[in-house]
Amino acid sequence: MVKALMTMVTVAAAQKAGTLTKENHPALSWSTCTESGCESKQGMVTIDSNWRWTHKAGETTNCYTGNKWDCADVETCTSECVVEGADQEYTNTYGVQSSGNKLELGFVTQGPYSKNIGSRTYLMKDDYAYQLFQLKNKEFTYTVDDSKLGCGLNGALYFVQMDADGGKSKYSNAGASHGLGYCDAQCPHDLKFINGEANAEDWKPSETDVNAGTGKYGSCCTEIDIWEANSISTAYTMHSCSTDGQTRCEGTDCGDNGPDRFKGLCDKNGCDLQSYRLGNKNFFGPGSEFEVDSTKPITVTTQFITNDGTDTGKLVEVKQFYTQDGKKIEHPSYTVNGNQHDSITDDFCKDWVAETKDGTNFLEKGGLGQIEKAIDAGVVLVMSLWDDHYANMLWLDSTYPVDSTDPGAARGTCSTDSGVPADVEKEQADSSVIFSDIRFGPIGSTTEGTVSV
Numbered sequence: 001m002v003k004a005l006m007t008m009v010t011v012a013a014a015q016k017a018g019t020l021t022k023e024n025h026p027a028l029s030w031s032t033c034t035e036s037g038c039e040s041k042q043g044m045v046t047i048d049s050n051w052r053w054t055h056k057a058g059e060t061t062n063c064y065t066g067n068k069w070d071c072a073d074v075e076t077c078t079s080e081c082v083v084e085g086a087d088q089e090y091t092n093t094y095g096v097q098s099s100g101n102k103l104e105l106g107f108v109t110q111g112p113y114s115k116n117i118g119s120r121t122y123l124m125k126d127d128y129a130y131q132l133f134q135l136k137n138k139e140f141t142y143t144v145d146d147s148k149l150g151c152g153l154n155g156a157l158y159f160v161q162m163d164a165d166g167g168k169s170k171y172s173n174a175g176a177s178h179g180l181g182y183c184d185a186q187c188p189h190d191l192k193f194i195n196g197e198a199n200a201e202d203w204k205p206s207e208t209d210v211n212a213g214t215g216k217y218g219s220c221c222t223e224i225d226i227w228e229a230n231s232i233s234t235a236y237t238m239h240s241c242s243t244d245g246q247t248r249c250e251g252t253d254c255g256d257n258g259p260d261r262f263k264g265l266c267d268k269n270g271c272d273l274q275s276y277r278l279g280n281k282n283f284f285g286p287g288s289e290f291e292v293d294s295t296k297p298i299t300v301t302t303q304f305i306t307n308d309g310t311d312t313g314k315l316v317e318v319k320q321f322y323t324q325d326g327k328k329i330e331h332p333s334y335t336v337n338g339n340q341h342d343s344i345t346d347d348f349c350k351d352w353v354a355e356t357k358d359g360t361n362f363l364e365k366g367g368l369g370q371i372e373k374a375i376d377a378g379v380v381l382v383m384s385l386w387d388d389h390y391a392n393m394l395w396l397d398s399t400y401p402v403d404s405t406d407p408g409a410a411r412g413t414c415s416t417d418s419g420v421p422a423d424v425e426k427e428q429a430d431s432s433v434i435f436s437d438i439r440f441g442p443i444g445s446t447t448e449g450t451v452s453v
Contacts, residue, residue: 033441077198132378149230152419155433171196185239187218233412237272392419
């Protein structure tokens with residue numbers, strides 16, 4: 001997009017992939033809790049660099065237009081191009097709005113220069129660093145409203161092992177302030193900048209997404225998905241990687257779709273707990289007939305349990321429950337490979353693979369041990385809303401693969417013809433997800449007043 005250039009300072013090409021302007025980040029309060037109660041903290045959010053205007057430093061000339069790079073080569077793109085700061089663009093262009101402890105992400109926003117689809121945002125500690133969470137022997141609670149999300153959409157809240165400064169100290173870029181340094185277990189190739197360099201080599205514009213493409217490199221790290229959902233289905237999933245922190249990949253190490261998928265650095269399928277896949281069709285969905293009614297706000301609590309109940313113990317279980325109308329709703333016990341499970345453990349993941357032949361290599365990549373390493377280093381909170389140009393989100397809310405009758409292939413009630421991004425972006429343009437009342441603390445400290453059912 002082309003727009004009037006904002007005030008900024010240019011020093012050495014604005015530090016590669018970024019400007020030196022101080023950004024007016026949307027404020028978002030959240031709470032830390034103890035046995036004595038919860039204390040509010042003032043945080044803020046920033047939007048990922050991929051959503052920002054990429055242009056030549058000191059000029060209004062685009063470096064990237066639509067889904068193509070405009071600069072000649074990697075060296076030129078890296079040395080001459082910057083990602084812009086944001087101010088009023090958060091609401092007007094990106095559809096991101098915050099108020100107190102509430103963050104709302106809109107799906108399709110028609111800005112003054114272009115149409116924006118979805119967003120990916122990060123919780124920040126201050127203007128220059130992401131907030132890091134060390135989750136072991138702790139619980140993370142928040143309230144989510146997915147009532148406006150239909151088939152093909154995903155309002156996601158998760159953690160990834162990004163660098164706290166977004167790579168600024170390593171690569172002299174604009175860092176966390178401008179949403180740089182993203183990674184996840186899919187080792188995404190669509191990032192415009194990785195490790196301080198433009199990802200322009202072998203860039204291929206997407207055939208279905210007018211704003212996206214893929215480059216030679218991907219960016220990998222351990223991923224902890226504690227909420228991927230729409231009003232039809234929800235799942236929480238652990239993705240282990242053999243890497244230690246954010247790692248740029250190429251070739252086989254990226255584990256791209258095809259014969260290399262399970263040869264890469266990360267477990268892409270993940271070990272997930274999803275009630276519909278596990279045979280309970282009435283646990284989560286829209287309406288009072290479901291135990292968790294997605295037409296109303298849901299309070300989600302995820303506990304990271306250690307073997308000895310201490311912060312230094314070994315991570316052995318990730319457990320999730322929900323609260324609605326003051327009542328605590330726990331997952332039932334699911335029969336998997338002849339054994340009973342109601343949470344994610346290494347044993348559950350082993351049984352899940354044995355029963356479904358899902359292909360996850362979570363345990364081979366280190367299982368909960370690698371999740372623990374990421375947590376000990378500190379992980380960044382991500383909140384996003386997106387549609388899926390690869391698999392139409394069928395892996396979340398429909399049957400996937402579409403012609404499969406294998407155990408676990410049925411993931412929700414959406415049609416296998418649903419989720420096509422062109423349709424979703426037209427028919428569900430006004431959709432949004434709301435995350436609010438984030439609370440973090442020792443197990444049992446964030447959910448006072450709930451009653452088990």
